[in-house]
Amino acid sequence: MSLTDELIQFIQETLVDDPGVTVDEESRLIDTGLVDSMGLEQVIHFVERRAGVRLSDDDVVPENFQTVAAIEGLVERLRGGA
Amino acid sequence: MPYLLWHYVTDTARSHPSRLAIDAGGRSLTYAELDELSDRVALALFTAGVGRDCRVGLFLPKSVDSIVAMVGSLKGGAAYVPIDPSAPAARAAYILRDCQVSALVTTSGKLSQLGESLGELTSLRLVLLADEADAPIVRMPVMRLEELEPADATDRLWPSATEIDPAYLLYTSGSTGDPKGVILSHRNAMSFVEWAAECVGVRPEDRLSNHAPLHFDLSVFDIYAAFQAGASLVLVPDRIAPFPVALTKWIRDERISVWYSVPSALIRLLLRGGLAETELYDLRTVIFAGEVFPVKYLRDVMDCLPRAEFLNWYGPTETNVCTYYRVPRPLDQNIKSIPIGGPCENTDAVPVDADDLPVGPGEEGELLVRGPTVMLGYWGLSKKTGEQLVENLRQSAYRDVWYRTGDVVRREETGDYTFVGRRDHMVKSRGYRIELGEIETVLYQHDSISEAAVVAIPDDEIGVRLAAVLVSSEDKTIEDGEIRAFCAARLPRYMIPEAYVFRAALPRTSTGKTDRTALVSELTRQAAGPH
Numbered sequence: 001m002s003l004t005d006e007l008i009q010f011i012q013e014t015l016v017d018d019p020g021v022t023v024d025e026e027s028r029l030i031d032t033g034l035v036d037s038m039g040l041e042q043v044i045h046f047v048e049r050r051a052g053v054r055l056s057d058d059d060v061v062p063e064n065f066q067t068v069a070a071i072e073g074l075v076e077r078l079r080g081g082a
Numbered sequence: 083m084p085y086l087l088w089h090y091v092t093d094t095a096r097s098h099p100s101r102l103a104i105d106a107g108g109r110s111l112t113y114a115e116l117d118e119l120s121d122r123v124a125l126a127l128f129t130a131g132v133g134r135d136c137r138v139g140l141f142l143p144k145s146v147d148s149i150v151a152m153v154g155s156l157k158g159g160a161a162y163v164p165i166d167p168s169a170p171a172a173r174a175a176y177i178l179r180d181c182q183v184s185a186l187v188t189t190s191g192k193l194s195q196l197g198e199s200l201g202e203l204t205s206l207r208l209v210l211l212a213d214e215a216d217a218p219i220v221r222m223p224v225m226r227l228e229e230l231e232p233a234d235a236t237d238r239l240w241p242s243a244t245e246i247d248p249a250y251l252l253y254t255s256g257s258t259g260d261p262k263g264v265i266l267s268h269r270n271a272m273s274f275v276e277w278a279a280e281c282v283g284v285r286p287e288d289r290l291s292n293h294a295p296l297h298f299d300l301s302v303f304d305i306y307a308a309f310q311a312g313a314s315l316v317l318v319p320d321r322i323a324p325f326p327v328a329l330t331k332w333i334r335d336e337r338i339s340v341w342y343s344v345p346s347a348l349i350r351l352l353l354r355g356g357l358a359e360t361e362l363y364d365l366r367t368v369i370f371a372g373e374v375f376p377v378k379y380l381r382d383v384m385d386c387l388p389r390a391e392f393l394n395w396y397g398p399t400e401t402n403v404c405t406y407y408r409v410p411r412p413l414d415q416n417i418k419s420i421p422i423g424g425p426c427e428n429t430d431a432v433p434v435d436a437d438d439l440p441v442g443p444g445e446e447g448e449l450l451v452r453g454p455t456v457m458l459g460y461w462g463l464s465k466k467t468g469e470q471l472v473e474n475l476r477q478s479a480y481r482d483v484w485y486r487t488g489d490v491v492r493r494e495e496t497g498d499y500t501f502v503g504r505r506d507h508m509v510k511s512r513g514y515r516i517e518l519g520e521i522e523t524v525l526y527q528h529d530s531i532s533e534a535a536v537v538a539i540p541d542d543e544i545g546v547r548l549a550a551v552l553v554s555s556e557d558k559t560i561e562d563g564e565i566r567a568f569c570a571a572r573l574p575r576y577m578i579p580e581a582y583v584f585r586a587a588l589p590r591t592s593t594g595k596t597d598r599t600a601l602v603s604e605l606t607r608q609a610a611g612p613h
């Protein structure tokens with residue numbers, strides 16, 4: 001499974017209460033309240049563990065977490081820059 | 083004289099109509115606008131027959147609309163019931179059913195989520211939608227907030243509520259079973275708000291942030307102390323709240339002058355939000371409540387904000403706030419925990435022993451509270467209410483009611499109280515009485531531990547076994563043995579946790595407190611599994 005798929009599955013399973021909501025790569029995570037403060041900590045932990053990257057305080061900004069695709073982009077940059 | 087909560091809004095709307103009442107990023111309202119829009123809500127409720135002795139459920143994300151709906155419900159004579167917008171539909175439905183709401187303010191999405199459970203809400207007469215999206219077909223009338231008719235002068239004959247009518251219900255999760263609705267009257271809330279506004283010295287030019295969720299009692303201060311003083315309420319946007327760096331900048335850019343939150347929100351700003359590097363020039367008062375603030379972090383937060391006054395407020399939802407402490411500068415080097423201080427003016431707060439007699443200096447006891455801020459009771463739970471609101475403790479010649487907090491405090495020699503722990507966090511292991519909070523205080527003194535929760539896992543043999551769930555502040559792993567030795571150097575043997583579990587973060591309830599119930603059930607499951 002790709003990181004994108006794993007992340008979608010993780011968010012779907014741990015953060016979505018509403019069975020009617022299906023998460024995909026472009027789902028708005030933050031504006032919709034799907035990912036709140038607690039959820040964000042879980043997502044960060046998941047990403048760091050699965051992708052083997054470290055996020056600095058300055059990486060944890062709204063632009064990088066709007067969608068699964070945005071998180072994926074952040075991981076790419078961190079891997080490229082490492 | 084204002085005697086209903088919404089009078090604060092109408093009074094300021096009359097004297098200073100163009101002052102900013104609510105600022106929420108994209109949208110803001112002056113007092114005149116807030117007054118006018120909340121009139122529309124009140125009129126819609128009134129027309130649908132919703133008024134005194136009715137409840138209005140608020141199940142929507144925090145927004146200008148939520149605040150308008152609150153004020154509108156109050157004007158209509160009803161009590162409002164804010165529900166955690168991230169709550170599962172089943173829990174929201176339970177609350178709506180429990181207090182028999184007559185009207186519901188929500189969004190199209192949440193209305194679909196509630197689905198069939200709406201059918202069981204026989205009391206529901208009106209749904210008000212805060213968004214534009216297509217709504218599912220339901221049997222009761224649905225109106226959009228956007229489209230509500232203005233109320234003219236002849237419409238504004240709101241039912242004459244009294245100050246002892248319920249103003250809102252806040253559902254708190256019971257340690258066991260279903261959530262229970264704490265009923266607060268206008269008088270309860272206003273006694274607190276007026277005390278709080280004076281304690282902080284809220285002025286019209288202040289900008290008060292609202293960080294806590296609306297179903298959490300911390301919000302009561304932000305909203306109504308702002309309205310009482312004719313100041314501005316600034317809602318922390320959902321898109322900023324989870325991000326520490328963005329939130330610190332938001333406080334600076336929005337020129338927040340009064341901040342009120344749980345300690346953990348401030349600790350996040352300190353550890354991950356660049357608080358030390360950001361000049362928060364306008365922030366003059368920082369209030370924290372809801373949990374114990376570990377001294378080492380409070381010291382650092384205070385160093386980052388050298389001009390701000392720090393206040394520790396204490397009080398279960400049932401009492402609003404009942405004690406307070408002005409944190410001195412500099413903090414005493416040897417202090418181990420921050421006191422909750424002494425009773426608020428116009429409030430009695432007395433620690434008592436097992437016979438309900440006041441304890442002496444240096445002694446511990448359960449805190450009992452009496453005063454105008456103490457709740458009316460729990461919704462529909464007269465037995466539970468009777469257990470918590472006790473009458474006639476002193477054989478007085480009149481009805482005299484005290485609230486049992488269930489919290490144990492120590493009366494210091496200075497007269498201040500220090501929070502020791504929940505009575506129900508008090509456990510027995512091997513016959514010893516153990517206060518879990520005391521162990522946590524020790525764990526927080528360890529340099530590599532940023533968060534700690536000690537839970538008691540039921541055990542047939544010795545009553546309970548203690549497990550510490552820890553979050554490491556650095557990226558290194560800490561050996562169990564090291565922590566155990568650290569505890570052994572500071573605690574009696576029977577208080578040293580047996581198991582140490584490291585986590586990325588502690589689970590939290592929707593109000594930001596450590597979710598102990600979740601930890602206990604998880605660790606109990608693990609303990610019961612194959613060895």
